Structure formats: C-alpha cells, structure tokens
Amino acid sequence: MAKESTARPFYTVLVLAFVCSALVAGAAVGLRPRQEANHKLDQKKNILRAAGLYKKGGNVDELFTAIETRVIRLSDGSFVPPEKINPAYFSPIKAALDPETSNSLRKDNDPAGLSRLEKFSLVYLVRNQAKVEQVILPIRGKGLWSTMYGYVALNRDLSTINGVTFYQHGETPGLGGEIENKDWQDSWRGKKIYTPVGKPSFQIVKGRVSAASPLKQYQVDGISGATLTMKGVTNLIHFWFGENGFQPFLNRFESQGGIDG
Ligand SMILES: Cc1cc2nc3c(=O)[nH]c(=O)nc-3n(C[C@H](O)[C@H](O)[C@H](O)COP(=O)(O)O)c2cc1C
Numbered sequence: 001m002a003k004e005s006t007a008r009p010f011y012t013v014l015v016l017a018f019v020c021s022a023l024v025a026g027a028a029v030g031l032r033p034r035q036e037a038n039h040k041l042d043q044k045k046n047i048l049r050a051a052g053l054y055k056k057g058g059n060v061d062e063l064f065t066a067i068e069t070r071v072i073r074l075s076d077g078s079f080v081p082p083e084k085i086n087p088a089y090f091s092p093i094k095a096a097l098d099p100e101t102s103n104s105l106r107k108d109n110d111p112a113g114l115s116r117l118e119k120f121s122l123v124y125l126v127r128n129q130a131k132v133e134q135v136i137l138p139i140r141g142k143g144l145w146s147t148m149y150g151y152v153a154l155n156r157d158l159s160t161i162n163g164v165t166f167y168q169h170g171e172t173p174g175l176g177g178e179i180e181n182k183d184w185q186d187s188w189r190g191k192k193i194y195t196p197v198g199k200p201s202f203q204i205v206k207g208r209v210s211a212a213s214p215l216k217q218y219q220v221d222g223i224s225g226a227t228l229t230m231k232g233v234t235n236l237i238h239f240w241f242g243e244n245g246f247q248p249f250l251n252r253f254e255s256q257g258g259i260d261g
Pocket of ligand 1: 144145171172173175176177223224225226227228229230
C-alpha cells in the first residue's frame with residue numbers, strides 16, 4: 001500500500017479553509033445590497049414611528065410617501081436643492097466620516113461625543129397642504145458603550161416633542177437598551193425641548209419627574225440602572241437642538257412661518 005504523504009492533511013485543510021473563506025466573503029458581498037435595503041427600510045419605519053404615522057403591517061414605502069425628505073446646511077439651516085445633493089443618496093453619518101464633508105468638533109463643543117460633524121444633514125417634513133405639521137430630525141450620540149441613533153419628531157411649534165425612536169445602539173439589553181422601550185419613548189410625547197427664550201432644556205432625570213418640578217414640561221423619567229446611558233441621551237439632545245445642531249434650521253424655518261426655503 002502506498003504511504004500517504006504527511007503534507008496531504010495540511011493541503012486539505014488549506015484548500016478547505018480557502019473554499020470556506022471564499023464562500024463567507026461571497027455571501028457577505030452578495031448580501032450587502034439586501035442588508036442596506038433592510039437598513040433603509042428600518043430607518044423609514046423609525047421615522048414613521050417617531051411621527052406617529054407607522055401602522056403595523058402597513059407598507060413602509062407607501063406610508064413614507066407622506067414624508068418629504070430634504071437636505072439642509074447645518075451651519076445656517078438653509079435648504080439645499082436636490083439637484084445639488086440628492087436626499088435619496090445622502091447619508092449624514094457617512095458624510096461625518098469624510099473630512100471634505102465634515103468638521104471636527106472641539107471637545108467642549110461635543111457633548112454627544114461625535115468627534116466629527118457633517119456639514120449637511122437630513123430633515124423630514126410632514127405636511128398638511130403647504131403647512132408643515134411635523135419636523136423629524138435625526139439624532140445620535142454616545143451612550144455608555146455605543147453610539148445611539150434615533151429620530152425626534154417635533155410638532156409645528158418646533159419645540160414640543162411628538163415622538164422619539166432609537167433604531168440602533170449597543171447599550172446593555174434590560175439596562176441602557178431600554179431606550180428601545182415603547183412606553184418610555186411614549187413618555188417623551190408632549191414634552192418640550194426649548195424654553196420660551198430658545199434654550200434647549202430637555203432633560204432626563206434620575207428616577208421620576210417630580211410633580212412639583214417647575215421644569216417638569218422639559219423632563220422625562222430616567223430608566224433605572226441606566227444612568228450613564230440617560231446622561232448620554234440628555235447630552236445628545238442638547239447637542240442636536242443646540243447651535244451646532246438643528247437650532248439654526250429650526251430658527252430659520254420658524255421665521256419663514258414653517259413654509260419652505
Ligand atoms: C454588565 C453591565 C452592563 C451595564 N450596562 C449599562 C448600560 O447599558 N447603561 C448604563 O447606563 N449603565 C449600565 N451599567 C451600569 C453602570 O455601570 C452604572 O452602574 C449605572 O449606570 C448606574 O445607574 P443607576 O444609578 O441608575 O443604578 C452596566 C453595568 C454592568 C455591570
């Protein structure tokens with residue numbers, strides 16, 4: 001009987017490893033378009049949820065026709081024409097990674113822990129005839145373990161919250177991960193972001209909001225065991241509704257009577 005080469009098992013393992021890695025890489029590349037499509041669909045669902053327009057079992061793309069997506073320049077809040085930047089293909093998160101399309105943030109200007117801020121962002125408008133009924137804004141910022149991504153929908157007064165959703169994060173399930181809890185998110189409805197003089201004052205308190213608190217219209221109960229995540233959420237709201245975030249857009253939009261630009 002011929003003696004088996006000692007190198008043979010080695011080559012067999014090598015070939016097997018090569019075939020398996022080619023299969024895994026091929027599947028990852030092949031599935032990427034589907035993953036991206038699912039991610040976009042999930043984002044749309046969350047925008048609809050924040051606006052209170054999501055219907056279980058409804059066709060998300062159809063429901064989303066009620067929403068107009070626009071690109072804005074964060075520095076002055078002006079609208080950017082779709083011929084210049086097409087909102088269908090624009091990602092603020094990708095823009096924030098590119099030094100050409102973003103600016104670095106100084107530490108003292110970066111309570112949300114973003115490091116870089118995109119020059120342009122997306123806003124979502126819900127109209128009734130010409131009048132805008134709701135403005136939905138993308139938010140993100142550092143929690144305890146991760147960057148948390150979500151949307152806040154404002155009523156036409158551009159201060160009262162109509163809804164919030166968080167669609168991606170890596171906080172601990174049952175602790176910080178409870179930012180996904182629908183009852184908690186519902187407790188944001190009707191709360192205000194800004195004081196009458198335009199100061200972002202929304203805050204998540206530790207424990208329960210006191211009925212006697214003079215600030216209760218700006219306050220939401222904290223989730224227990226998640227104080228650091230809650231701090232992150234308060235910080236990111238302050239950033240995104242402050243002067244480096246959407247405040248220039250909201251001020252400009254309000255001065256135009258909420259019509260257009
Ligand atoms: C395994 C593990 C996971 C944790 N995950 C979170 C979290 O996601 N968010 C958070 O704020 N705190 C988390 N904590 C708790 C924090 O370390 C800290 O104790 C907590 O924020 C204090 O909140 P409390 O004052 O509401 O109890 C975690 C702790 C452990 C041990």
